[in-house]
Amino acid sequence: MQTKEEKEEHRQPVFENSFLQWSQWQLLDSILPTGGFAHSFGLEAAVQSRIVSDSNDLKTFLIHVLENTGSLFLPFVYSTCTSPNMENWHNLDRILDATLTNEVGRKASISQGSALMRVASAVFSEMPSLKTMRDASLKLGTVTFHHAPIFGLTCGALGFDSTSSQRAYIFITMRDVISAATRLNLIGPLGAALLQHQVAPIAEVILEKWMNRDVEDACQTMPLLDTVQGCHGYLFSRLFSS
């Protein structure tokens, strides 16, 4: 039998943990205003160039985007999640800025990263380190606020382990591509939910393949998608900003 005090001791960390879970879910919730839904990850350009014209093409496109996300961005999420200090973050921010050679993708990363840092430091006020780092970085004026390192930083602060942080990054990418697909009328809401569920096991395989890698290993694996996404600025009419 446990004494009352021992029970209390056990309950304390569980309580903290349960509170963290609310924050973790909130980070992944589409209601968090980080601007992800302004972006289609190249889907709009792929549709207008007839690379994607039906739901089969969409599934292939989605898998390819996730693969490229895994190879290019997960190393950055992994690094800031496991070493959530400002020096590491600023270094990765600079490296990612030179790595994102596609202007459309680079601007999307900056706008989503800046928004996430702003929202996270205001909302998750129980983690003062986020606000401290943001304020100090804004003062420096040399930080570009790319999304993946900031996502890793936030995940780390909210107590995600490094595997969950990387899985979460793939998850939100999938969420945003599928959301864009529904708004481009490629798929209905129920079809979107089905697609998300069908692709989850594939996304898990992609995660296992690319997680826990060094930033030096970050690479592009889908050059065709990159070329097509770069055409976003040439589109005659646009719903999305990337």
Place this chain on the structure above:
Amino acid sequence: MSNGEEEKENSVVVEKVGGRSSITTCLSRYPLKFISPKKVGPSNIDAVWVYVLNYGGGIVSGDRILCKFSVGDACTMVLTTQGSTKVYKSVGSKCSHQILEARVGSNALLAIIPDPVTCFSTARYYQKQVFTLSSDSNLVIVDWITSGRHESGEKWDFDLYRSTNNIFFDDGQPLFLDTMLLEKDKFGLVKEHMLDYQVIAMIVLLGPKMQYIQNIVQDNVKRIMTEQLQNPSAALSNQKSKADFFMTKPTLVASCSVFGPKKIGLIVRVASVTTESVYKFLRHQLAPLEPMIGVPPYR
């Protein structure tokens, strides 16, 4: 035969001698050879041309080739090939490595304008090019790959292709870090990512002397792609071809991005169904280099 363990170092140094860009060091070792013809362009144009030749026409499994180039202040050097670089089938899954390190001086120009790399089925190829520049250096890089020996029915049938192009300023700050990895693995074939595209190309134009060409290329690519992309009003005005237009993918997709401080760099990415159309694209877009290097590239 080449010894897989040993790295073979090759180097070319170009400096001003008597006011002209001149080769002051040229070392090449089997299986590579550098040839520098004296009269590539008119004599009033100050540029050194170096052709890279491969004995046996290509890179053999396990080759490790290291090339170092140095282009002195205000010099111009052009590096090119006389045909596609073939990477032969890998033996015992050994990877072939080709590493290039180049320094480009102040107000100098290095133009790397080779034919494409063609990897045979099962080939494993790793290429890394690292450039160190001053703030006013000029650089042209063309890096491209075809899907394989089409006459043998090979399309994206190699095992591994990894190409890195990293550009740094001489204070160590990264300007452009790009690695493309195409790998056959149990999850998927490269062919599936490429749809029907058979060529992937990248063109970098960097530095103050390239500004003028960057602007021309950006305008050209925008014009080419705007015609290719779905334009509702244009489609309606041309009903006859509408059905076809909506069915087929563009045979050539290209896009431009600026990069770096003050947008000093431009990268153009191209995917194409045929090699010839990329040659045509390169000839057209890089023609304005002629006054700097003596002859128009890819002629």
